[in-house]
Amino acid sequence: MSRLGTITRRAFLVGSAAVAGGAAFGIYMVRKPHGNPLAAGLQEGQAALTPYVRIDGEGVTLITPRADLGQGAYHVQAALLAEELDVELEDIRVDPGPPSGAYWNTAMAEEAAEFMVPSQGIMQAGAANVVGAAMKVMGLQITGGSTTVPDGFDKLRAAGASARETLKAAAAAKAGVSVGVVTTEAGHVLLPDGARISYAELAPDVAGMEVVQDVPLRDPGQWRYIGKPMQRIDIVAKSTGTQAYGIDAQIEGMVHAAIRLNPAQGGGIESFDASEAEAMRGVKAVVPVTGGVAVVADNTWRAFKAAEAVKVEWGAAPFPASMDEHWAALGRAFAEEAQDSRNRDDGDVEGALGTGEVIEAEYRAPYLAHAPMEPINAVVRVDDDGAEVWTGTQIPRFVQQNVAKIAGVAVDKVVVNALMMGGSFGHRLEDEVVKQATEIAMTMKGTPVKLTYSREEDMLHDFPRQIAMGRLRGKVAEGRVDTMDLSIAMPSVMASQMGRQGQPVPGPDSQIVSGAWNAPFAIPNHRVTGYRAPELAPISSWRSVGASTNGFFYNAALDEL
Numbered sequence: 001m002s003r004l005g006t007i008t009r010r011a012f013l014v015g016s017a018a019v020a021g022g023a024a025f026g027i028y029m030v031r032k033p034h035g036n037p038l039a040a041g042l043q044e045g046q047a048a049l050t051p052y053v054r055i056d057g058e059g060v061t062l063i064t065p066r067a068d069l070g071q072g073a074y075h076v077q078a079a080l081l082a083e084e085l086d087v088e089l090e091d092i093r094v095d096p097g098p099p100s101g102a103y104w105n106t107a108m109a110e111e112a113a114e115f116m117v118p119s120q121g122i123m124q125a126g127a128a129n130v131v132g133a134a135m136k137v138m139g140l141q142i143t144g145g146s147t148t149v150p151d152g153f154d155k156l157r158a159a160g161a162s163a164r165e166t167l168k169a170a171a172a173a174k175a176g177v178s179v180g181v182v183t184t185e186a187g188h189v190l191l192p193d194g195a196r197i198s199y200a201e202l203a204p205d206v207a208g209m210e211v212v213q214d215v216p217l218r219d220p221g222q223w224r225y226i227g228k229p230m231q232r233i234d235i236v237a238k239s240t241g242t243q244a245y246g247i248d249a250q251i252e253g254m255v256h257a258a259i260r261l262n263p264a265q266g267g268g269i270e271s272f273d274a275s276e277a278e279a280m281r282g283v284k285a286v287v288p289v290t291g292g293v294a295v296v297a298d299n300t301w302r303a304f305k306a307a308e309a310v311k312v313e314w315g316a317a318p319f320p321a322s323m324d325e326h327w328a329a330l331g332r333a334f335a336e337e338a339q340d341s342r343n344r345d346d347g348d349v350e351g352a353l354g355t356g357e358v359i360e361a362e363y364r365a366p367y368l369a370h371a372p373m374e375p376i377n378a379v380v381r382v383d384d385d386g387a388e389v390w391t392g393t394q395i396p397r398f399v400q401q402n403v404a405k406i407a408g409v410a411v412d413k414v415v416v417n418a419l420m421m422g423g424s425f426g427h428r429l430e431d432e433v434v435k436q437a438t439e440i441a442m443t444m445k446g447t448p449v450k451l452t453y454s455r456e457e458d459m460l461h462d463f464p465r466q467i468a469m470g471r472l473r474g475k476v477a478e479g480r481v482d483t484m485d486l487s488i489a490m491p492s493v494m495a496s497q498m499g500r501q502g503q504p505v506p507g508p509d510s511q512i513v514s515g516a517w518n519a520p521f522a523i524p525n526h527r528v529t530g531y532r533a534p535e536l537a538p539i540s541s542w543r544s545v546g547a548s549t550n551g552f553f554y555n556a557a558l559d560e561l
Helices: 004-014 028-029 073-087 104-114 123-140 148-175 199-206 234-238 302-309 323-332 348-355 396-407 432-441 455-460 493-499 544-559
Strands: 047-050 053-056 059-063 093-095 183-185 188-190 196-198 253-262 269-273 283-291 291-299 312-313 340-344 359-365 377-383 385-389 414-418 449-453 468-477 480-493 525-533
Touching: 004 348, 028 414, 047 148, 047 199, 047 234, 053 199, 053 385, 059 199, 073 093, 093 449, 104 148, 148 188, 148 196, 148 199, 148 525, 188 348, 196 455, 196 468, 253 283, 253 302, 253 432, 253 455, 283 312, 283 432, 291 302, 291 359, 291 432, 302 449, 323 414, 323 468, 323 480, 323 525, 348 468, 348 480, 348 525, 359 544, 377 432, 385 396, 385 432, 396 414, 432 449
Parallel strands: 059 093, 253 449, 385 414, 480 525
Antiparallel strands: 047 053, 053 059, 183 188, 188 196, 253 291, 269 312, 283 291, 340 525, 359 468, 377 385, 377 449, 468 480
């Protein structure tokens, strides 16, 4: 198929992404702003100048659109805001803020478009617009894919610039001078007579003002933080052991829960005997949950030990029981009907492989657990008319929606407190612990339930990295790699992961060939083909997703050649 034909077909698939819930959304839904989610919860003396900036008597708070998993995301987002707001980095407070479509991730749309329409230009820009429109309408508030800086680089600087100019306008009006003669420095507006008004003092004045929009951003030559050495704003807390994480959450009246889940993801329970566990010290209840059984006790250790004492007869796995069967399924996926993508097809691969010595090899990458340092945990309290959640998560809107569904309450009645995470590597793109904690909390309404996975359950019941297989055919001519034909088969990570959230993933899955199709090597005859294997065990994003397996395949193939 010609390059034009390939692009046209993919552009059609991209267009199908603009269907949400079976109904195409119109231009009104795309252009309709999400609004400022902070406006409804403001207290007296507070001002929310944008969804990202709140100012009150104590100073400036950054509402971070992306979560911090330990990689310094809070710090870099604060630096982007400080760059334009003229406030010292160490003076910015950080608040993860509420779940809201206003914090949808634009960078993920651009990344998807690059794969769907590989050639640069108007078609790729159009693809980004279509995917971005879909993500905006769905309000996909997600941290992942190394998109925190690409997503926030312009957004947060623009938010800082708008807030700065609005504060200047408020100070000028207060002092009875022209806004053109006031400046800003270190969290203050400077008046012509030398007087300084702090941003905190101006909070009541800007609370009812129209926010200044479309402020030009500063030239890189004026940057104070971006590209300069900085001390991270969380370094002291993390170095002294005073940083609080999700697992440290203590809510008044809280009970503790542990869980035993079917070792085979998705399998159920045939029966269980909790008599021994119920007789153990501190145990308050034994509660069946989806896929397993939970024990509630007066502390985590007693809950762990009692959960181990529950005798369970597990149901069968909904996927093949042996790894040999999983590898065999991947091997069968190298077939024309399972082809998912072929974004790299340079030169004449088949013609080149028709002569001379052909080198062949096969590579395998197994399932891998995420294994974050902080075990998976969540606190949930369910009341008759709402619920509240305390957890570290990369998907706060999905958490809010799923808790509402399980608890039978309105989505806007679920409060999500997003906490600092001690690592994730992708595991906290899942919310199974929150769903299970909600099921337990439904049996004891009004009581906060803290569910903590034991390390054994965390390893065994993770949604692991995808299993994958790569096959190479290649040739060397005149001492150089002349031909490289790499075929990769794996189940679709995106279909598995987003399917658990009820979200369709149309078109090819970029992760099947991520890290291989766009490798920066000028090989004359160069082809990378992705094959979609059937879903076997449930899988999820693992740091760098497809590239974690494909980087090995591709570079091992180069070494072979």
